[in-house]
Amino acid sequence: MAGIDPQSYPQPVEWTQKSGSMLNSRSATLLVAGKSTMPVAVPIIAVGLSREFVMGRTLYDKLWDAHLVDQQDDGSALIYIDRHLIHEVTSPQAFEGLRLAGRSPRRLNANVAVPDHNVSTDPKERALGGYAGVADATSRIQLETLNGNCNDFNIPLIDLADQRQGIVHVMGPEQGATLPGMTIVCGDSHTSTHGAFGALAHGIGTSEVEHVLATQCLLTKKMDNFRVVLEGEAQSGVSAKDLALAVIGKIGTAGATGCALEFAGSAVRSLSMEGRMTLCNMAIEAGARAGMVAVDRVTLDYVKSRPMAPIGEQWEMAEEYWRTLHSDADAVFDRELIMDASAIEPQVTWGTSPEMVTSIEGTVPTIEEMCDETGKKSLERALGYMGLEQGMKLTDISVDMVFIGSCTNGRIEDMRAAAAVIRGHQKADNVERVLVVPGSGLVKAQAEAEGLDKVFKNAGMEWRAPGCSMCLAMNADKVESGKRCASTSNRNFEGRQGFGGRTHLVSPAMAAAAAVTGRFTHPAHLETL
Amino acid sequence: MEAFRVHSGLVVPLDRANVDTDLIIPKQFLKSIKRTGFGPNLFDELRYLDPFDQAAPSAVRQPNPEFSLNAPKYAGASILLSRENFGCGSSREHAVWALVQFGIRCVIAPSFADIFKNNAFKSGLLPLELDEAVVDSLFQQSADGDVVNLTIDLTSQQVTLPDGAQVNFTVDPFRRNCLLEGLDDIGITLQREDAITAFEQSHQRTQPWLFNEVNL
Numbered sequence: 001m002a003g004i005d006p007q008s009y010p011q012p013v014e015w016t017q018k019s020g021s022m023l024n025s026r027s028a029t030l031l032v033a034g035k036s037t038m039p040v041a042v043p044i045i046a047v048g049l050s051r052e053f054v055m056g057r058t059l060y061d062k063l064w065d066a067h068l069v070d071q072q073d074d075g076s077a078l079i080y081i082d083r084h085l086i087h088e089v090t091s092p093q094a095f096e097g098l099r100l101a102g103r104s105p106r107r108l109n110a111n112v113a114v115p116d117h118n119v120s121t122d123p124k125e126r127a128l129g130g131y132a133g134v135a136d137a138t139s140r141i142q143l144e145t146l147n148g149n150c151n152d153f154n155i156p157l158i159d160l161a162d163q164r165q166g167i168v169h170v171m172g173p174e175q176g177a178t179l180p181g182m183t184i185v186c187g188d189s190h191t192s193t194h195g196a197f198g199a200l201a202h203g204i205g206t207s208e209v210e211h212v213l214a215t216q217c218l219l220t221k222k223m224d225n226f227r228v229v230l231e232g233e234a235q236s237g238v239s240a241k242d243l244a245l246a247v248i249g250k251i252g253t254a255g256a257t258g259c260a261l262e263f264a265g266s267a268v269r270s271l272s273m274e275g276r277m278t279l280c281n282m283a284i285e286a287g288a289r290a291g292m293v294a295v296d297r298v299t300l301d302y303v304k305s306r307p308m309a310p311i312g313e314q315w316e317m318a319e320e321y322w323r324t325l326h327s328d329a330d331a332v333f334d335r336e337l338i339m340d341a342s343a344i345e346p347q348v349t350w351g352t353s354p355e356m357v358t359s360i361e362g363t364v365p366t367i368e369e370m371c372d373e374t375g376k377k378s379l380e381r382a383l384g385y386m387g388l389e390q391g392m393k394l395t396d397i398s399v400d401m402v403f404i405g406s407c408t409n410g411r412i413e414d415m416r417a418a419a420a421v422i423r424g425h426q427k428a429d430n431v432e433r434v435l436v437v438p439g440s441g442l443v444k445a446q447a448e449a450e451g452l453d454k455v456f457k458n459a460g461m462e463w464r465a466p467g468c469s470m471c472l473a474m475n476a477d478k479v480e481s482g483k484r485c486a487s488t489s490n491r492n493f494e495g496r497q498g499f500g501g502r503t504h505l506v507s508p509a510m511a512a513a514a515a516v517t518g519r520f521t522h523p524a525h526l527e528t529l
Numbered sequence: 530m531e532a533f534r535v536h537s538g539l540v541v542p543l544d545r546a547n548v549d550t551d552l553i554i555p556k557q558f559l560k561s562i563k564r565t566g567f568g569p570n571l572f573d574e575l576r577y578l579d580p581f582d583q584a585a586p587s588a589v590r591q592p593n594p595e596f597s598l599n600a601p602k603y604a605g606a607s608i609l610l611s612r613e614n615f616g617c618g619s620s621r622e623h624a625v626w627a628l629v630q631f632g633i634r635c636v637i638a639p640s641f642a643d644i645f646k647n648n649a650f651k652s653g654l655l656p657l658e659l660d661e662a663v664v665d666s667l668f669q670q671s672a673d674g675d676v677v678n679l680t681i682d683l684t685s686q687q688v689t690l691p692d693g694a695q696v697n698f699t700v701d702p703f704r705r706n707c708l709l710e711g712l713d714d715i716g717i718t719l720q721r722e723d724a725i726t727a728f729e730q731s732h733q734r735t736q737p738w739l740f741n742e743v744n745l
Contacts, residue, residue: 069728070721076703078721080728082739090621092562101715107729109743118560138560138583145562156743164745175745182739189620189644205622205648206564207714215718217725220647221701253547254614257643287617289643310738318738353547374546374612381545472619474556481580491618493551499580 056328058225059294060260063200063325067183069217078217082182085168086113086155086209088146089474090187094210095149105153106216112177113150114158115143116167117188118474121437121464129161139475153213166440166466169193169407173277174442176306180295180322185212190407190490192283195292196276197299198325200260202289224334226259226288227327230267232342237524239417240275241409241488241507243267244282245347249357251337256288259335262327263293267341273302274413281408285354285490294326348394348520349492349505351382356492358394360510360522366390385494386502387482394520397504401485402434402515403497404508405464406471409488410439412446414508418488419452421512421523427460428518434461435477437469461515473497486514531653532711533683536634538607540677541597542668543572548611549618550645554627557581567623568630572598598631602676610667610677611638615656616645625652635681639664650704651714655683663696683709 057065069078091113098104105111118139120126125133131147134140143160150157158164164171169190172178178194184201185191187209194201204218212218228247248255261283263276271279276293283291293299300319303309310318327333345359358365364383367390370376383390388397404410404418415438427434436456438444444466447453453463470477471489473496479485481500488511492503506514509523517526558570558581573581576598577590592599598606609628615638616624625648628636635655649656659667670677670691680689683705688696700708707714718725733740 067732070724072703074702074706076701078718078724080725080732089559093564093622096562096564103715109740112743112745136560136583142560142562156745158745162745177743179738181736187620187622189618191620203620203644205620205625205644205651207622207648207651211715211718214715215725216729217718219703219714219718223643253617254640254642257614257640287614287642308741308743310741314738314741318736321736353549377544378546472551472556474559491549491551493549493618495555495574496551499555499574 055330055332058227058327058331058333059198059262059292059325060200060223060225060290061331063181063183064222066181067200075221077220077222079183079220080217081185081212082110083177083184084111084212085172085177085184085186085191086111087117087168087186087188088115088142089117090206091149091209092142092145093206094187094213095153097210098153098213103214105155105213108154108156110216111155111213112158112172112175113146113155114165114168114171115146115160116165117468117472118142119160119467120475121467121469121477123463123465126465131160136475163441163445166443167407167410167468169277169281170410170439170443173197173273173302174306174440176303176308179303179309179318180299180325185218189284190281192289192291193277193281193407195280195283195290196273197303198292198295198322200290200292203284223260223289224258225262226256226335227262227264227333227337229265229336229338230263230341231265231338232267232340233270234267234341234344237346237509237522238344239507239509240271240278241282242344242347243341244279244285245349245354245357245505246344247337247339248282248286248354249347250339251286253285253353253355254287256283256286259288260290260292261286261288263291264327265338265341268293269296272413273298274411277411278408282354282490295322346507346510346522348510349503350386350388350394351379352385352492352494353382354490354492354505356382357505360394360520362394364388364390364392364394387484396519397484398430398519399486399504399514400430400432400483401479402431402511403437403470403485403487403489404511405435405437405439405469406489407439407468408490409508410437410443412443414488415443415447415452416450418508418512419455421509421526422459422461422516423455425459425516427515430518431515432483434515435464435470436461437464438466440466459516470497473501479503486511486520530651530711530713533634533653533655533708535680535682535684536607537678537680538634539603539605540608540610540637540667540671540679541603541606542671543597543609543611544668546612547614547617550616550621550624551618553616553624554621557583559621559623564626565630567627568632571627571631572596605632607632607634608679608681609633609636610664610671611636612664613639615641616649617642620644620648622648622652625649625654629654637664637667650708653708653711655681655700655708657681657688657698659688659696659698
């Protein structure tokens with residue numbers, strides 16, 4: 001395969017190449033994909049439902065077929081799992097279950113474990129090294145339990161003191177533990193992140209963690225195919241996070257329930273791997289367990305030379321296979337949504353569900369705009385919790401805290417995007433705290449090599465040690481009751497970042513702009529202030 | 530897993546859409562390495578007026594009188610009634626354990642999030658999808674002040690409403706069978722050991738890089 005002509009490289013499918021009539025004006029009215037009770041400010045080119053003859057296969061079909069061990073008449077199937085990622089919060093009960101049943105892990109080398117959810121991100125606490133420095137006793141027991149289980153069962157582990165430690169969804173791709181074509185599971189819903197590599201990746205519960213450990217398989221059912229096509233060039237200042245939030249705003253948090261979501265279109269192809277990870281990470285916030293993007297040159301370039309990536313002849317063999325990991329031109333999707341990416345502006349959530357989102361130039365909806373009683377009730381409750389008035393401008397909302405990090409936006413490009421906005425500015429006086437939490441020790445080291453840590457620290461912000469941190473606030477990093485936080489994380493549920501805490505989901509550039517202006521501001525407008 | 534065949538119980542309403550797993554069991558309770566003990570903290574942030582104090586875990590809490598699960602008339606309820614997309618968000622199975630350990634055997638909603646639904650079946654909790662109109666009418670009956678008792682028969686896939694009317698439902702056949710028999714998934718899968726081994730060998734031939742040793 002070495003020396004292949006790049007021109008002959010099979011290109012991911014263009015929706016415009018599709019045969020048939022799925023995009024005609026009649027089919028465009030057939031389906032509103034999912035249900036969102038919230039009005040959104042994103043124009044849609046077309047929404048279509050295709051029921052053509054099944055010809056080719058989708059990316060998801062290919063991944064499914066390549067891992068199908070056994071299909072039963074009742075619809076249940078066994079699929080083989082190539083990679084199982086493990087962290088401290090959802091695994092202890094699974095290991096306990098193995099012990100009680102006298103079972104052992106079926107294939108040790110399929111597993112990689114790392115502590116992330118419950119680790120302290122306090123640099124002083126972390127500088128003590130290992131677990132002895134973990135101040136919270138309950139957390140220390142949970143972290144030690146992960147180490148103990150990995151030692152007892154011989155599971156490969158990156159432990160807390162290792163520089164490669166980080167959020168499981170940042171560490172996996174960095175190490176090449178995540179590869180195209182794999183089935184990847186983890187006891188964490190944001191496992192959808194890894195689908196960015198043309199992999200079938202999704203979150204599982206603890207019973208399934210135990211099941212995968214014991215059998216290397218998952219008992220499951222095939223999902224529907226749903227393609228979201230983002231066409232056009234994204235505006236300056238619009239990131240993958242904004243694209244993801246705009247899609248969720250359109251289809252709702254249950255819009256892709258029961259589906260594997262493939263992101264396609266020119267705006268997706270032009271994203272870096274890190275951007276694609278952000279997009280797939282948020283698939284679960286649209287209800288899809290799995291998000292995915294076709295393999296292309298960007299994917300291969302990222303994967304090559306990662307520590308766990310194949311080399312030599314194995315690489316060539318793998319690359320040949322990975323190049324087939326895209327939906328066929330004549331593949332048919334159960335559902336499809338096409339959006340004009342060039343019309344998407346930076347997004348901000350205003351409520352307590354990721355679907356409660358609008359553009360930075362937008363306003364909080366009013367009760368009259370809600371289509372039904374449930375929507376009205378949800379809006380009233382959300383505004384009450386968030387302490388906002390209906391109809392107010394997003395740019396009039398000031399923030400008390402800013403969190404930059406998480407499996408959604410804790411990678412080096414996110415750090416760079418935030419630093420680019422912050423450089424030359426100071427934290428606004430009304431902003432009490434800005435936490436910048438790199439997604440892994442390697443992200444931290446790279447950012448420090450580029451001097452980004454100094455940009456944050458000089459602006460009066462905290463540069464922390466890697467972990468999940470304030471995204472789910474299991475550790476000491478919390479938003480206090482009644483405080484408002486601009487956050488690059490993935491969930492704005494009530495209490496998610498701390499009891500009574502108010503979360504607004506944004507991109508790293510938007511979080512940075514809020515940190516220096518004290519309120520939501522279009523990053524592009526920052527220089528003119 | 531406790532089998533689920535026929536269950537009669539009192540319905541407690543939770544009238545909101547998109548009930549997420551953070552709401553069902555907040556993250557501060559996920560530090561536990563056990564599978565039990567989550568019942569007292571089900572819906573913790575809705576159920577109590579004072580936040581949980583990790584330093585004093587057994588302190589007496591102040592129940593929120595406005596929250597339905599605290600109302601005396603719903604004491605002993607075993608069926609939770611809610612709105613669409615129940616269980617969205619995090620994959621934490623602790624949410625299912627908390628419901629079951631509180632005494633809930635069935636959640637009725639027009640729709641469920643995928644991972645929650647999957648998790649529920651593994652712990653003997655029936656995620657029962659009923660039409661929005663039926664759910665609406667059950668909410669209405671609860672709001673009218675009557676307590677609602679239902680009988681849910683998974684064998685015949687029928688719910689018997691308070692007025693004696695019956696509503697049919699369907700549950701995935703595989704999941705239904707597991708619930709009816711109280712079957713352990715791992716036990717079922719291990720019966721297909723030959724198929725797994727055969728697949729694994731062929732998978733290793735075609736994609737050998739997936740089977741490389743992990744040297745961290």
